[in-house]
Amino acid sequence: MKKLLIANRGEIAVRIIRTARELGITTVVVASEPDAHSFAAQLADECAVVGPAPASRSYLDHEAVLKAALDHGCDAVHPGYGFLSENAVFARAVRDAGLIWVGPAPESIELMGDKARARQAAMDAGVPTLRGTDGAVPEGADIVTIARDIGYPLVVKAAAGGGGRGIRLIVTEAELLATVEVAQAEAAAAFGSSAVYLERFVERARHVEVQILGDGHNVIHLGDRDCSMQRRQQKVMEEAPAPDLPEEVRRQMLESSVHLGQKCGYSGLGTIEFLYDPRNHEVAFIEMNTRLQVEHPVTEMITGLDLVREQLLVADGAELRLRQEDIVFRGHAFEFRINAEDPANGFMPSPGVIKRLDWPGGPGIRVDSGFVSGSTVAPFYDSLLAKLIVWDETRDQAIVRSGRALDEITVEGVTTTIPLLMALSQRPELRAVEHHSKFIETAPELLGLPA
Missing domain, CATH: 3.30.1490.20 (ATP-grasp fold, A domain)
Incomplete structure (x- = not known):
């Protein structure tokens, strides 16, 4: 792999560019017309403008994106997450054009993209289901x-x-x-x-998931995560490892996830998502995502691995360089999704020009963002501004550090979800692991949100 087309935008495009550069891979990022001067477009070696603002005419335009890869002499395509990342038709077109698809086989995407078939495949592999x-x-x-x-x-x-x-x-x-x-x-x-x-339906369920990595023959797990803090089924914050899980439940999740990946001959990164019912300690399969997850940094923080690097190496034909016994977990990590939205006004998007942007620092602090001071937050796309990732040796210490880091952030020019994230980080329910996937919606007054 010498030249990589990144078929995405924002923080994930920046994330992939950085790892590719460390591997000596030249990068080309696609961009819509409004994104032609974005931070990702400036950071990449080359930028290919593929269409106007609407995603359907730019980032989701199969022909335009594939043409950009071929015109720029790329030999591989990384879709990031969202957009075309789980589109089997596009993945097959990339492969048919003689390019490397950085992701699982189109057949795996098709299988897991049909949630009913995926549920049956999970059952056949012995993964617990509802x-x-x-x-x-x-x-x-x-x-x-x-x-x-x-x-x-x-x-x-x-x-x-x-x-x-x-x-x-x-x-x-x-x-x-x-x-x-x-x-x-x-x-x-x-x-x-x-x-x-x-x-x-499981009431007051927690949302937990397992990260797997495969090369088509061997599959390992990279631990688990908890994604229970959600709003309308969209994740707000995540952590790794999943706290307060009985070890038998954790073992069942990890082993059955690896088994499912092996049964599917899975290649690349994948995430098996589960519901966990803390009342009866039951865990059950929800779905499998056949791509890099937004929340992958918390896994990186507790394993010391670069998941994008492993993903690129496998896509380039390398066998897994890691065995299960090589994976060592250390400490605890949180990720906070900072969106350009107004929580006090029904989470309305807040597009505009960022006049000032200051991120926190110190031990165990990482920020993944596609924006800098002077960047424009466009109204056409997902409102994710950045991800704050915080690590410390214990979960309680990581919670304290998270509050300090959130308090250090300054964003001027757009409204953000930082006040909500601050409130969540300070809730006793989070520290006691009493939160669940409906917590934000069932307790808005505790978070300073309108009922």
């Missing part, structure tokens, strides 16, 4: 009887969904048919498929 339908609900099936067998409350999920989208809660039988119809219509509009499946 009670629910075996695959998508067949057309004409007696859905009332199926739901009664699963039990209420339950959720209907889009089979082709992901990222917390395409999910609706059903509390009583009276809501069932109408909610399923709405979910099917939403799934068809958002994902191009109306297929849905049903699954038991």
Whole structure:
């Protein structure tokens, strides 16, 4: 691999550029017209403008992105996360063009992209799952009887969904048919498929996940993470390792995740996501993400590894250089997603020019950002401004350090979610591991948010 096209923007493009440069790989970053002078575009060796502001006409334009790779003489494409990262059609087109796809095989993306098929694959591999339908609900099936067998409350999920989208809660039988119809219509509009499946709903669940790395033959795990602090199923902060897990539950998660990766002949980085019910210590498969995760830095902080480096090496044809016994975990890490949004105003996006940007420093502090002072936060894309990653020897010390680091940040010109993150870092529920995936929504007054 000599020249890499990065088919993404913002902090993840910057993240990939830095590792590629250390490996002696020339980088080309794609950009929409508004991003042509972004920090990522300036940092890369070359920039390829692929279209106007709308993502559908730039970052999601298969032909324009692939043409940029070929025109610039690239031999590999890294999709980052989001956009085309889990698009099997694009991955196959990259490979058919004779380029290296930095990610798993298109077949793996297709399998895990269909959430109903992924659930069945997990069951076949012995990964624990929640009670629910075996695959998508067949057309004409007696859905009332199926739901009664699963039990209420339950959720209907889009089979082709992901990222917390395409999910609706059903509390009583009276809501069932109408909610399923709405979910099917939403799934068809958002994902191009109306297929849905049903699954038991776990109240006050925690969201935990396992990072795996494979080369198509061997698979290892790089530990677990907790992503329970969410708002409307979108992650707000993450930590590693997942706290307060019974060791038997942790072992079951790690071993079954590796087994699933081996059964799939998985290559590259992947994340198996689980729900954990602390009331009965049950853990169950949600989905598998076949890409680099936003929260990968917390795993890097406790393992000392560069996950993007490992990803690039495997994509370039190298066998795994690490064995499971080589992976050593040390300390505890948190990641805080700093968005250009106004928590006091319904989390409305806050685009604009950043007039001042000061990040914290000191031991155990890392900031991944695609912005500098003078950068413009465009209204067209995800509002992620930066990720603050904090490490310390113990979880309690990492929480204290996180509060100090958040307090040092200065952002002028746009409104951010830093006040919310400060409030979360100081909540006794976080320290006592009593939070769950609905904590922010069920306790807004504790966080200074409008009810």
